[in-house]
Amino acid sequence: MTLQFSLASASPEAVETACVVVGVYEGGVLTSAAARIDSAAEGAIKRQVESGDITGKGGSAAVLFAPAGVTARRVLVIGLGQQKAFDAARFQRVHADAARALGRLPVDSAVSYLSEIDVPGRDAAWRLRSAVLATDHASYRYTATFKPREKSTQPELASVAFAGGADLQAGLDQGVAIAEGVRFARELANLPPNICNPAYIAEQAQAFAAEHADTVSCRVLDHQEMEKLGFGSLLAVGRGSTNRPKLVALEYTGGAEGDKPYAFVGKGITFDSGGISLKPGAGMEEMKFDMGGAAGVLGGFVAAVKLGVKLNLVCVVPAAENMPDGDSYRPSDVLTSLSGLTIEVLNTDAEGRLILCDALTWTVQTYQPQAIVDAATLTGACVIALGKHATGLMSKHDDLAAELLAAGEATLDRAWRLPLWDDYQTQLESGFADVANIGGKSAGAITAGCFLSRFTEGQRWAHLDIAGTAWDEGRKGLATGRPVPLLAQWLLDRSEK
Known part of the structure; x- marks a missing residue:
């Protein structure tokens, strides 16, 4: 209820x-x-x-x-x-x-x-x-x-009233709108992977667009369309599953016509077995939450529409399932991404960055956004570094990082900035491709961010690693809906300027 x-x-x-x-x-x-x-x-x-x-x-x-x-x-x-x-x-x-x-x-x-x-x-x-x-x-x-x-x-x-007069109606309305986005994200992430697969995510996005047809539209690319366009990295991840990948793009027009949009991109791995680099069995059931980034940015999009923010926004979700199969991609495969950069696969369980890099490239090529924020349950290393309380934030743009940190403090959906120095890029060097998909044991969260930064050169971009904050641990642990409050507040702050 x-x-x-x-x-x-x-x-x-x-x-x-x-x-x-x-x-x-x-x-x-x-x-x-x-x-x-x-x-x-x-x-x-x-x-x-x-x-x-x-x-x-x-x-x-x-x-x-x-x-x-x-x-x-x-x-x-x-x-x-x-x-x-x-x-x-x-x-x-x-x-x-x-x-x-x-x-x-x-x-x-x-x-x-x-x-x-x-x-x-x-x-x-x-x-x-x-x-x-x-x-x-x-x-x-x-x-x-x-x-x-x-x-x-x-x-x-069924209902709760809070003390206050009509002058506080705007605050109440904002809370209700953001709460709706959080619930959307939680419900999507909590669903089991036999229901919430790439096609289901696409259907939910299309249904939301249909309900708000005056301001929202939705595009869905299937695996055949992505193959024609050259999504070599994203499609490789989904090759081992009968649930074919989808690329979902929601567009909201709340700003002036012709204004460049803001962009959200969210990792949508609807189940992550690890692929050929199979994960340990213990706790693998939690890998239905590996689409927490997708759920988070979709929830942030829902909140933005409900808030009626005065700006244009796109939300792009690369959705795939990472499964072991005779057709799965392998360690040592070399993939050609949509950007043209080649990637040596050293571990098939580092798949989130492989779907995100193509989605980021497509978002830049298609929308030329004024700022991009991606969210992903990307690395266990971020959980080790920051635990379950703070989202890992990486960006080469100090002003964008400061905006997101402030939005997190305002909503108590807090983030902590990690360095994204070029010093770490050497860990991603490969003898067989332009870049390797992992950088070794040390600084795993940062090298994952460094990998993504290669596909956002020249863009105002930030990365949120929500591996520790997207869900609560344990067999009864539920999705938290983070980082919906942070994203919604960031958009509100931009809308009010």
Whole structure:
């Protein structure tokens, strides 16, 4: 169920809802909304603080049912942690905590006053946008491949209103639009590879374009068209699979006619076995997430359309499946890319860069974009370097890197810049081709970026390695939807200039 979001201007003690949500800091410090409810309820919250039932610790939650003097049927009190340590990240976690707590209650609607809590350095519009994103993210449930449940007799959360007047509508709308892009990306990435293959990605892009035909169009190149054009690198990766590669291109016209577009390019390996350089069996099921870059840029595109950004945008997804087969490409094969550069394959499990290089070349040739950002679950080396928290960012353009880093900080979808110095290019030298597809054990994330940089010479380009941030680990780990918030904020910032 997709949550509906709105604004509520009534006071917390008088708002009519199944549940009103307020916060308490450690030490029993009440927010202004909690204090108003406490006053109306003749000290009901403070009594629970004194008894130890409400601690204010981060992650804690307590429910007061039908307190006298309060119109709402329930009051949900969320622990905010230490007041002096409250920051943007804690603000985000508090809203996720509240969403999870609401999901356990038999309520279909709620009004939250947590969005009013002051966050140093952030304005009311940011608070509202972040509240929507965190709430929607925590409320998401993947159900696509489960047996349909019998309809519950208990109410389920369907709508959340946040405190605020009409002046905050723009912030709410932005949050809703970005959340829709995040959900699109998560749902696509969570699907199993027997459903989400290259053809399915193309169908989803075409369906979205059809729904927004006034501003969006879609092109899909099949393997025969790509062969005629010379996509030798991309097609080699998909040769071992019966699911033939596709190149998907969405175009959005939100800017002036003739303005050069911004461009997203996303790695769409719908399943990565490693090919002939077969991956270990343990954890291979997570390789359905190897199209997380494609999901991320498509989600960013969805968010941009919903936001109505005032610029032109293209989103290009090379989609393929990397499988071992009698026709698979091999280590030591030499491929001729669309750019004309030849590539010696040293490892067939370094396939993402091989589909991206042709997609980047085609994007430049076709659209002459003013800036290109690619996203890819590209290297395990980036996970080792940065873990699961920061996306790896590489660019030779300091201004573009700074823009993306700022967008990540604004949305808490953060990235960290890695060097892209020419010193690393020597690791990609080959005795049999213009370039090798891997650069050895050291600096693996950086040499992958260096490989891609050879196909973006003269372009304003940045690379996002999301191998650590695109999904949560473990058998029940879900796609995160990153870097949709970062990409959407970057476009918003460009649109507002």
